[in-house]
Amino acid sequence: MSSKAALVVPALKRHTSTVIVAHGLGDRAFLAEQFRDEEKFPQTKFIFPNAPSIPITLNAGMRMPGWYDITDLSSDLGNRTEDEAGIVKSQKVFHSLIAEEIKAGIPSERIVLGGFSQGGAMSLLAGVTCPTKLGGIFGLSCYLLLQGKIREMVPKENPNKETKIFMGHGDSDPLVRYAWGQKTAETLKEWGWNVELKTYKGLQHSASPQEIDDLERYIAERVPELKDE
Numbered sequence: 001m002s003s004k005a006a007l008v009v010p011a012l013k014r015h016t017s018t019v020i021v022a023h024g025l026g027d028r029a030f031l032a033e034q035f036r037d038e039e040k041f042p043q044t045k046f047i048f049p050n051a052p053s054i055p056i057t058l059n060a061g062m063r064m065p066g067w068y069d070i071t072d073l074s075s076d077l078g079n080r081t082e083d084e085a086g087i088v089k090s091q092k093v094f095h096s097l098i099a100e101e102i103k104a105g106i107p108s109e110r111i112v113l114g115g116f117s118q119g120g121a122m123s124l125l126a127g128v129t130c131p132t133k134l135g136g137i138f139g140l141s142c143y144l145l146l147q148g149k150i151r152e153m154v155p156k157e158n159p160n161k162e163t164k165i166f167m168g169h170g171d172s173d174p175l176v177r178y179a180w181g182q183k184t185a186e187t188l189k190e191w192g193w194n195v196e197l198k199t200y201k202g203l204q205h206s207a208s209p210q211e212i213d214d215l216e217r218y219i220a221e222r223v224p225e226l227k228d229e
Contacts, residue, residue, distance in 0.1 A: 004050040005050070006047050006048060006049040006050060006097070007028075007047075007048040007050070008045065008046070008047055008048075009045065009046040009047075009048070010045055011041075011042065011043050011044055011045045012039060012042040012043075013042040013043050014043055014226075014228070015043065015044075015045050015106070016043040016044075016106070016110060016223075016225070016226045017041075017043060017044045017045070017106065017110040017111065017112070017135065017223035018044065018045045018046075018047060018101045018106050018110070018111045018112070019041070019044055019045075019046050019047070019111075019112045019113075019114070019219060019223070020046075020047045020048075020049065020094065020097055020098070020101075020111070020112070020113045020114070020123075021046065021047070021048050021114055021115055021116075021119070022048075022049060022051075022067065022094070022113075022114070022115030022116070022118075022119025022120070022122055022123055023048070023050070023051065023065070023115065023116060023118075023119045024115070024116045024117030024118045024119050024120075024141075025056065025064065025065070025066050025067075025070065025117060025118045026064040026065055026066070027065065027116075027117075027119075028048075028050060028065065031048075031116075031207075031212070040216065041219065041220070041223075041225075042225070043225050043226065044219075044223065045101075045106075047097060047101075049093065049094070049097060050065060051065040051066050051067045051090070051118075051119075052065070052066070053065055053066075054066045054068075054069060054086070055069065056069055056070055057069055057070065057071045057072075058070045058071060058072060058073065066086075066118065067086070067087070067090040067118050067119060067121075067122045068082075068083040068086030068087045068089075068090055068118070068122075068145075069083035069086050070083070070118070071083075073175060073176070077143055077144065077147065077179075077180045077183050077184070082145065082146060084146060084149075087122070087125065087145050087146060090122050090126075091122070091125060091126045091129065091153075094113060094122065094123070094126035094130075095126060095129075095130060095131070098111055098113065098130060098132065098134070099132075102132065108132040108133055108134060108135075109133055109134070109135050110135050110223050111134050111135055111223075112134065112135050112136040112137070112138070112219055112222055112223055113126060113127045113130070113134055113136075113137055113138075114127075114136070114137060114138030114139060114140070114166075114215075115138075115139065115140070115142070116140045116141055116142070116207060117140070117141050117142055117175075117176060117205065118142070119142075120138070120139030120140050120141060120142030120167075121139065121142040121143050121144070121145050122145070123137060123138065123139050123142075124137065124139045124142065124144060124145070124165070124167075124184070124188075125144075125145045125146065125150060125153075127160060127163070127165070128150070128154060128160055128165075128188070128193060129150065129153045129154050129155070130155075130159065130160055131155050131159065132159055133159040133160055133163065134160055134163050135163070135222040135223045136163065136164060136165075136166065136218065136219065136222035136223070137160065137163055137164075137165045137166075138165065138166040138167065138168075138215060138218060138219075139165070139166075139167050139184075140167070140168045140169070140207055140211065140215070141168070141169055141170065141173055141175075141176050141181070141205055141206075141207070142167070142169075142176060142181065142184070143176055143180040143181065143183075143184050144180075144183070144184040144187055144188070147187065151191060160193075161192060161193065161194075162194060163193075163194065164194045164196065164218075164222065165188065165193055165194060165195045165196070166196055166198075166214075166215065166218045167181060167184070167185050167195060167196065167197040167198070168197070168198045168199075168200060168207070168211045168214065168215065169181030169182075169197065169198075169199060169200070169203075170199075170200045170201075170202070170203025170204055170205070170206070170208070171199050171200065171201055171202070171203065172201075172202050172203060172204050173203070173204055173205045174204060174205065175204075175205040176205060178199070181197065182197065185197035198211070198214055
């Protein structure tokens with residue numbers, strides 16, 4: 001089944017950067033209200049893609065918006081059964097969104113890709129495997145997908161080797177374990193990526209006001225406003 005059209009929030013002023021934000025399992029348009037209602041990032045276009053409605057094994061096969069199927073969340077990070085076909089299909093969706101923004105005239109270095117939970121996991125994978133250099137990559141309350149294959153998926157020139165990756169995770173997350181976020185950050189660092197992991201004490205599987213503030217600072221740093229020419 002195809003996904004609903006992405007929610008696109010145009011820049012309030014001259015469009016100089018784009019931020020693509022992917023929602024978690026069963027959600028829609030994560031962070032849309034926070035980023036636009038306060039009229040922050042006036043030069044930034046926000047794209048909130050919608051995942052297709054697919055059967056989710058973890059939820060007894062019930063259909064819901066998902067970037068890939070999940071069979072369970074009980075196994076260790078490196079020993080989980082993964083929906084590789086679904087993951088790769090969604091990877092192509094994000095790469096296509098990035099390519100469309102570049103075609104529209106936005107420099108790839110002024111495009112940020114990120115998301116929450118399942119959307120964050122996809123953003124990390126699609127970000128480090130992107131064929132063009134991005135301004136930033138972020139993942140909140142998420143984990144590393146295709147751990148045994150992801151390095152083979154990275155372009156030979158590895159354009160995002162130096163792209164700063166922001167991760168945030170609550171240390172009381174009962175769904176996506178905090179240890180998974182820690183292991184993801186450690187693994188990406190070991191492989192040579194520039195990763196910052198911020199821990200939010202007592203936070204469960206959600207985003208806190210402090211985390212959103214930290215994310216906003218990160219985005220402002222990666223795609224600062226440009227002066228009018």
